[in-house]
Amino acid sequence: MEKINNILNFVILSSDKFELRLVNLLWVFLIIVATRLLLYIIRFSIFRKHKYSKLDQSSLYSIYQIIKYIIWVISIAIILETLDISITVLVAGSAALLVGIGMGLQQTFNDFISGIILLIEGTTKIGDVLQIDGDVVIVQKIGLRTSKVLNRDEIIVIIPNSLINNNKVINWSHQSKKTRFKIDVGVAYGSDVDLVIEILEDSVKENNAVAEKDNIEVRLTDFASSSLNFQILFFSDDVFRIERIKSEIRKSINRKFAENGVVIPFPQVDIHYKKEERD
8 A cells, every 4th residue: 555655656757846646647637537428428418309399409418518618618717726726826827928829819719708698698590691791601610719510512611700790791591481582694686575474483383402492482584685584482491502403403493594595695786887988
């Protein structure tokens, strides 16, 4: 027993006011293991499927993230005390350094605070489709400082949380109803308007991603300089892939126009000139 105590009290690192013993490292290891085990149990309990749970996965994820950060802060404080490092003395002694670091890392702290706000408020959740600076993305993970999103080009983008929290962001997932979209197309003058409307309606109806197919509307919007302009209005709940859906509808329209002899014009300019006769 005495031999074990001697091993545990073996001094690994020593200075005037600090000694690091083997037993301290063992305690640190045990605290880390206990923390990870506790987080695993909490995660399992939170994400376990409850039959009568009223919280969705995104809300549960936010709750877990907040709990995880709090537990790790407590664990780090315990580790410092285990190493005989006083938190009060550490903070007081490094106050000037912390001020300097804080001034240089203002944006980073802003991102941290924004992350906490996002997790607590729940205005942005995992799986939400956002429009940020004209780019449409789907949220895959919300971290404490940054969030991971996937754009329509299937590219993972890491964005700071302050960009979501402080800027104007459209959250398409907050729509209580299906979203209406539109496609514009022009045909040549002299085209059969009723035939064009029928083709446009059929092209939209045959797409499986279109919802409420009885509410498809086709409008003749303008007599333009080179074309009769039409607008197709339809509903879809697949906001994230809507550009792909529009592309499929346009291809169907183009094919049906070709089959029925309907022409999509291009801008034309007629130039008339008068030849002057000379004596």
